[in-house]
Amino acid sequence: MIPVMDFGLQPLANDFCKEGEERAGYAPLKVLFCPRCTLAQLSIVVRPEILYSRYAYFTSTSQTIQNHFDTLAQDIMAETEGRELFEIGCNDGRGLRHFKDLGFAPVYGMDPAQNLCEVAKTRYGIDAICCFFSEKVQFPTLIGLKPDVVLARHVFCHVDNWAGFVRGLENVSRSDTLVCIEVPYAVDQLQTGSFDQCYHEHLSYLTLRAMVALLKDSQFHLHRIIRYNIHGGVILMMLRHNLSGIAPDASVQEFIAKEQVTETHWKDMDWKMRTSVTELQRLVFGATGCGKRVCAYGASAKATVLLNLCRFTKKQIAFVTDTTTTKLYRNVPGTDIPVVDEGALIREQPDYALLTAWNYEKEIITKEKWFNGKWIVPMPTVHVI
Ligand code: TMP
Numbered sequence: 005m006i007p008v009m010d011f012g013l014q015p016l017a018n019d020f021c022k023e024g025e026e027r028a029g030y031a032p033l034k035v036l037f038c039p040r041c042t043l044a045q046l047s048i049v050v051r052p053e054i055l056y057s058r059y060a061y062f063t064s065t066s067q068t069i070q071n072h073f074d075t076l077a078q079d080i081m082a083e084t085e086g087r088e089l090f091e092i093g094c095n096d097g098r099g100l101r102h103f104k105d106l107g108f109a110p111v112y113g114m115d116p117a118q119n120l121c122e123v124a125k126t127r128y129g130i131d132a133i134c135c136f137f138s139e140k141v142q143f144p145t146l147i148g149l150k151p152d153v154v155l156a157r158h159v160f161c162h163v164d165n166w167a168g169f170v171r172g173l174e175n176v177s178r179s180d181t182l183v184c185i186e187v188p189y190a191v192d193q194l195q196t197g198s199f200d201q202c203y204h205e206h207l208s209y210l211t212l213r214a215m216v217a218l219l220k221d222s223q224f225h226l227h228r229i230i231r232y233n234i235h236g237g238v239i240l241m242m243l244r245h246n247l248s249g250i251a252p253d254a255s256v257q258e259f260i261a262k263e264q265v266t267e268t269h270w271k272d273m274d275w276k277m278r279t280s281v282t283e284l285q286r287l288v289f290g291a292t293g294c295g296k297r298v299c300a301y302g303a304s305a306k307a308t309v310l311l312n313l314c315r316f317t318k319k320q321i322a323f324v325t326d327t328t329t330t331k332l333y334r335n336v337p338g339t340d341i342p343v344v345d346e347g348a349l350i351r352e353q354p355d356y357a358l359l360t361a362w363n364y365e366k367e368i369i370t371k372e373k374w375f376n377g378k379w380i381v382p383m384p385t386v387h388v389i
Pocket of ligand 1: 064066302303305325328361363364368
């Protein structure tokens with residue numbers, strides 16, 4: 005494993021705390037790359053109970069994500085007639101509610117965060133089992149029948165024990181179950197240069213080659229690959245059981261054939277991180293030095309990475325706006341920058357807003373048409389709008 009990126013000591017990206025509240029602390033953030041299978045992973049694993057027992061991230065209710073759910077549902081429905089859906093890492097149940105409204109039934113989920121499972125039940129009427137998904141889960145007693153579709157969105161890259169996860173998939177599936185795993189695609193991440201997607205929750209940066217190596221000794225194989233243009237580029241990996249008798253789609257070989265991920269790509273992103281941080285510091289320190297006010301928009305995990313790398317405090321970034329109530333009036337981890345409600349942008353009219361939620365750029369800039377200041381957009385390269 006070759007070290008390719010080093011972020012130094014970083015706070016846990018979703019550890020939003022109030023003044024004086026105990027924080028989980030800091031941990032080294034370093035990416036290692038395996039030239040044989042092209043998988044990149046973090047050098048250490050933070051214990052999942054620390055990261056996920058109480059979780060501040062709620063599934064986005066943005067139009068961008070709602071549209072994505074519609075497309076995803078269509079793509080899954082085109083692949084299978086089965087409508088019984090089980091979601092691993094179902095978060096607050098927003099996604100399952102959407103899928104249920106589109107015709108999937110019954111739907112049920114699993115998530116390790118107690119606060120999210122409660123919201124799933126009370127707000128969206130979704131049954132969510134509160135536990136980590138693994139081979140140890142006794143599925144037949146927990147959820148009864150084996151589902152037609154198993155969905156895992158943005159959860160696979162959070163998993164340390166992949167082999168155990170895949171054995172868990174084997175336990176929960178029939179030979180005709182369709183397993184759908186959506187993850188950020190390393191190829192896209194490297195192309196966009198979105199280094200802010202590296203944080204302690206993202207243990208691995210997936211390539212299809214790595215996935216083939218992982219599945220080699222399992223009951224599954226890659227069946228179909230679909231790329232979507234959200235979060236800077238993600239892929240949906242559809243897995244089928246080896247006994248399904250259904251031939252894999254041509255997309256699998258097409259994606260693998262053109263997949264290029266090397267040590268150089270990762271080191272280029274490390275270089276890009278350093279130049280972007282310098283550029284952002286130049287812009288923000290320059291503006292605040294002349295008495296201008298700067299805020300940030302979207303207290304995403306990516307914002308924690310970016311603001312900490314730039315070493316900004318509330319002297320530079322007066323506040324970060326966010327719609328998530330669990331983050332409000334808490335500080336961005338590792339900083340004294342407060343998270344405030346979305347309306348602050350229009351009320352306060354700062355001179356600049358750093359768009360830390362850059363993955364919703366179009367939607368947010370359209371929505372915030374009453375903002376008179378300028379946007380600083382950090383990706384794909386730092387630019388001002
Ligand atoms: P994500 O990129 O991981 O989905 O996180 C995006 C964050 O930005 C999340 O905390 C919600 C927040 N957000 C807003 O505050 N306003 C918005 O309009 C959108 C789309 C997201």
